[in-house]
Amino acid sequence: MQDFPVFDPRYTRYAHLTDLRSDTVTRPTEAMYARMRAAPIGDDGLDGDPSVRELEAAVATMLGKEAGLYVPTCTMANLLAVLAHTQRHQQVVLEANAHMFTTERGGSLLAGLAYTAVEGSMGAMDLNRLTAAIKPGAYRIGVGLIAIETSHNNAGGAVLPLEHMRDVHVLAQRHGVPVHIDGARLMNAAAALGVPAATLGEHAESVSLCLSKGLSAPVGAVLAASGKAIGVARAYRKVLGGTQRQAGIMAAAGLEALLTMSARMTDDHAQARALSDRLNAIGAPLAASTPDTNIVQVQVGETGMSSHQWVDALSEHGVFARPWGDSILRCVTHRHIDARDIEHAADAFAQVLKQCVHA
Numbered sequence: 044m045q046d047f048p049v050f051d052p053r054y055t056r057y058a059h060l061t062d063l064r065s066d067t068v069t070r071p072t073e074a075m076y077a078r079m080r081a082a083p084i085g086d087d088g089l090d091g092d093p094s095v096r097e098l099e100a101a102v103a104t105m106l107g108k109e110a111g112l113y114v115p116t117c118t119m120a121n122l123l124a125v126l127a128h129t130q131r132h133q134q135v136v137l138e139a140n141a142h143m144f145t146t147e148r149g150g151s152l153l154a155g156l157a158y159t160a161v162e163g164s165m166g167a168m169d170l171n172r173l174t175a176a177i178k179p180g181a182y183r184i185g186v187g188l189i190a191i192e193t194s195h196n197n198a199g200g201a202v203l204p205l206e207h208m209r210d211v212h213v214l215a216q217r218h219g220v221p222v223h224i225d226g227a228r229l230m231n232a233a234a235a236l237g238v239p240a241a242t243l244g245e246h247a248e249s250v251s252l253c254l255s256k257g258l259s260a261p262v263g264a265v266l267a268a269s270g271k272a273i274g275v276a277r278a279y280r281k282v283l284g285g286t287q288r289q290a291g292i293m294a295a296a297g298l299e300a301l302l303t304m305s306a307r308m309t310d311d312h313a314q315a316r317a318l319s320d321r322l323n324a325i326g327a328p329l330a331a332s333t334p335d336t337n338i339v340q341v342q343v344g345e346t347g348m349s350s351h352q353w354v355d356a357l358s359e360h361g362v363f364a365r366p367w368g369d370s371i372l373r374c375v376t377h378r379h380i381d382a383r384d385i386e387h388a389a390d391a392f393a394q395v396l397k398q399c400v401h402a
């Protein structure tokens with residue numbers, strides 16, 4: 044609960060609130076507000092906004108790409124990447140549990156594309172299946188893009204191994220197909236691997252990055268790619284209504300987020316590991332995943348209570364989590380979660396478990 048200045052009035056009834064629902068609940072820092080107030084601004088839909096340009100250039104450099112494009116959400120960044128790389132009536136190939144497939148594939152309707160899902164494990168597509176999916180054939184529509192995701196949200200924050208990213212990219216290049224990284228949590232992946240973000244960017248033609256998750260900016264995302272691809276994405280951003288005017292105010296918070304928050308991702312990973320260890324110390328019938336990054340999945344299927352009942356019961360103790368299907372709880376650590384919150388959460392889990400056992 045540290046550094047949680049603008050407390051949501053809906054939640055004031057909790058003496059101690061531990062909000063593990065998502066890293067999107069993070070609030071801007073004082074330094075972000077200061078940078079927002081001081082930001083030089085223009086009109087990004089007219090002749091450009093200097094603070095937006097500064098953020099776009101900073102992200103492009105950080106990801107090893109020529110150019111960047113500031114957009115309101117990472118969903119839009121991913122859709123613009125799809126639109127920039129593909130032609131109508133092509134396929135986009137992605138991992139079956141990828142956010143771009145499970146949550147964003149409505150975009151395929153607008154883009155006139157077929158989204159093809161490839162099964163994998165821990166967020167990594169099976170390479171044999173991927174090879175089969177992109178093989179050209181007389182009766183097949185062409186593949187315009189392969190998209191990968193790291194860290195992988197639905198795979199419990201799993202980080203794709205660098206060798207896997209390289210293998211996918213080599214395979215894609217052999218078929219002349221570009222690769223996009225849905226890097227909503229790319230900084231988590233880079234921190235977990237202990238490499239610069241550009242090392243991940245090497246294995247793709249474009250990368251999206253969400254500023255409003257663990258990085259704690261209020262809104263915004265950036266797409267980074269070649270100057271040519273960003274030019275196309277910029278035109279489609281206008282089509283989608285994503286071109287904003289004095290957007291430099293928000294971009295300034297995003298830049299501050301990028302500069303000051305990337306290095307602290309490992310703190311969130313350590314807290315997630317601590318939570319996992321504490322829950323596994325409670326033991327059966329609870330079972331927590333061992334996190335690569337900041338997401339812990341807790342199996343509650345054997346407790347006699349559904350994930351939805353668990354969410355309600357935990358909230359009575361001031362601990363918020365989210366159901367991930369009927370038998371899994373998702374707990375995400377972030378800047379407002381400290382060691383005390385992990386203790387609080389683990390105690391709440393132990394108490395709710397007693398209720399289950401005695402039910």
Ligand SMILES: *Cc1c(COP(=O)(O)O)cnc(C)c1O
Nearest residue numbers: 116117118119142196225227253
């Ligand atoms: C959250 C998320 C997105 C979408 O980001 P928004 O900024 O909420 O639109 C895309 N991909 C992944 C993996 C995500 O976790």
